[in-house]
Structures are given as structure tokens and as C-alpha cells.
Amino acid sequence: MNDELILAIETSCDETSAAVVRNGRNVLSNIVSSQVESHKRFGGVVPEIASRHHVEQITIIVEEAMKEADVSFADLDAVAVTEGPGLVGALLIGVHAAKAIAFAHDLPLIGVHHIAGHIYANQLTMESFHFPAIALVVSGGHTELVYLKEHGAFEIIGETRDDAVGEAYDKVARTIGLPYPGGPHIDRLAAEGEPTISLPRAWLEPDSYDFSFSGLKSAVINTVHNYKQRNEQLPINDLAASFQASVIDVLVQKTKRAASEYEVKQIVLAGGVAANKGLRTALKDTFAECDVEVSIPPLHLCTDNAAMIGAAASLKLRTKQFSGYDLNGNPGIDLEQW
Template structure:
């Protein structure tokens, strides 16, 4: 009988503190997200130092909630995964330091996950029938990439924005026309 591989995954690349427990890379037992949108709204966008400090405050409770919802403890995990790049440096450091501490204390392996690869891999969880090769467009607040996915873990970036990502452009347009932050959902609602 094959052993189920249970991984605690931590994500802090921008302004959301997130932890999930995933089995065999496909079954999500929990996915807890603490958003900072309301905190950054008054500034019209994400303030990196504020984001980092909020991650420090929220990290442990978010992880505990993810474990509780999955009905697991640290001893039940097989590995710890964490987003290591790209993103806001201070925000990433909070997640990486936390994941390293948990991995060290529990004797579990640490898996570094590239933020863009995480976006791509999320498609396999939502749509297991979705298989490479294909072309994927990753559009987020800080990154916009066109990626040729040759196989699982084998990617080629075909193109990417050189300055503002699509999500950032949405926020700037929304702020200019008086819609506020975050712009993406508000512009989408008007489309």
C-alpha cells in the first residue's frame, strides 16, 4: 500500500499569510488565508514593511488553523514546503524562516517552491485531468508570465512583463478612476 505524503505548505510572498495541508500533491485538507487587503487599502497598495510585520503576527495562528482543520499535528507531516521567491523580500523571509524552523524542529524535509511554479501547479489540484504540455499565462499582482509547460517541473518562460504586472496595472487604473484598492476585482465587476 502506498503511503500518503502530507505536506504543510506556507506562502507569504506578498500580502496574504497562507498555510495549507496537502496530501499527495492533489488533495487539499486545509487552505487558510489571512488577507491584508483592508490594512493596505488606505495606502492604495501593498506597503512591504507593513506586510512583513503582519505576516509575523499571523503566521503561527494560520499554521495552527491549517493543522487543526486537517486534523493533523506536526508529527503527522512528511515535509514542509514554502514559497522562496519571487516576492517581497521581507514577506518571503517570514515564511522561509518559519518553515525552516518547523522543518528543523520536526526533522522533516524542507521543500522550496518558486512562486510562479506554485501558480502553475495549482491548476493540477483544481483540474487533475489537465496535463502538460501546454502554454500557461500566470497573472498576479506582482508578476505576469507566459510559460510553456513542457512537463511537470519542466518550464520555459516565453515572455513576461518588464515593469508593471497586469495586477499592478489594474490597481493603478482603479486608483486613478477612483475605484480604490484592490483594483482587479472592482474592474472585473465593471467589465
């Protein structure tokens, strides 16, 4: 097989990223420009500001990715871009850039589902997928259990009914005075505390693989208020540890039950919260005694990046599932119809 080179672009939220990926596995470049400092003072991502930063950065980042990969546009086989979900204004910057490049250089255009990208980030570091598999997707906007019967066949078997897990982390962090993004700070404090505070675990119906974190978030807020009303010092490390223990317990146990019911050969972790050390450790420990492989991407491939979009796009390139120039940002795109 001849080498297939894909230029991939990711602008779904607050990272502007471009990458060149060979054969869906080898990352020749993966440039990421983060906007965290711009959004930190607001306590979250401001869509208008995110879009403006993408406009300023996109051409620079694409040029840097091409230069680092040491390839020309004539060497490329396709241009891939995140089609959705995400912030519509942010998505449009990447989509229009990809369409312009594809048109100018007569290259196939491939729209990619952002979550498919997170799942296929695993392909960049592991030998191969082993089907059937379950993907645990955990990020600021998504919490899902996805059954994969084969490549590209996604079936969502469980999803959050309210807050995504990353969203819950950020809201709890804000409540206890931690800066945005809150997830890494809570993960760090949890490692220094003990889960001594009783907090709820939302298991929902016995056969459900859905998630719910709004009640847990409310319980943390009430706990903080109770300590303040009693004029007592808040045990912030223990509260972080208790919150994280509740989250991880539900995520891991539902994943374990799904793995058993669907008789899967592999668990893949995906999304920005996949960088959480507590979750990574718990997932590995839980499946250590099982005949189920656990794949977890390295930290730099957990958060939004274009290399993961290139990995997922390789599937569509090989089956010639190309997009037209009417491709648009689609915040509501369906993973199962990716």
C-alpha cells in the first residue's frame, strides 16, 4: 500500500490544531495552539473569543504543521476537518479553511465527527483495535459509552442525561475556588486527599448505561455551603477526592458491566477527561484481572488535537467517503451516522 497523507484540521472548541498523519497511524506533525489563557478569566470558553482566535491562528498553524511534517500540498491525499459537534462559530473556521485548501489543491475533503476522532486517537499509539470494543468517551461536552462492532460502526449505548463529566469537574472546581479548567486541579488535589465525605452515585435504572452528574454537583455545592455556614475549614483535598471517587466509580463500573454484557475484547478511553490520572489508574486496575485489553491514549492525544481527526479520516479515505464543498459546521452531528 502506498503511503496516504492526510492534512487534518481541528477547531471545534478552543484549540486551533493542524496535523499531518500518514496511513492513519503515524503522526508527522501535530500543532496545537491553546486558548486557555484567554478564557481562564471568564471561567469557561467564550464562543465569540474562541472563533476570533481561530481566525487569527488557522493559517499559521496549518503552515507550521506542513513545515514540520516536511511535505507539500502536492504530497497530500486528502484534507480532513472536524465537522462537529462543537461551537458552530469555531467549527466554521476550520471547515472553511479545509474547503479552501481542498479546492485550491484539488484534494478530497473529509468531514470527521469530533468524538470519532477522540476514539481513534487510540489508533495512533496501539497496534490495532480488537473488536468488539467499548469506548468510554469523557470530555467537557460528552460522556458516552460507545459500542464498536467494527471500524466506523458506532452505537451509543449510554450517555449523560445532564452534565458531561468534564463540565461537572469545571463547575465543582469553580465552587471550591479553583481556576479554569478545573479537571487537572481536582485530579491533583484528589491524589492528596481521602474520599471521606459521603457523596451520591447516580446509578439510574438497573439496566441503564446512562450517566447523571447534576445531583453529585449539587451535593458538592451543598457540602461547601454547609462548611461555610458552620464557619469550618473546608477540607478541599478530601472533597476533591470524594467527588472524584464518586465520578470514577460510576464511570468504571458501568464500563465494566457493558464490557461483560457485550463480550468485548477491548476498552478504549477517549476524550479530554481521559487525561485524568485517577480514572486512568482505576480503569487499568479494574480490568487487570480480565481478559479485556485497555487502551488509553498518551496525555497529549487526550485533549483536542488534529492528529486524532487524521486518524479517523483515514477510514473514510480508504472507503472514499468524501464530503462535498457544501460541507458545513454541524454542532448536532450524529456519531452513529458519522
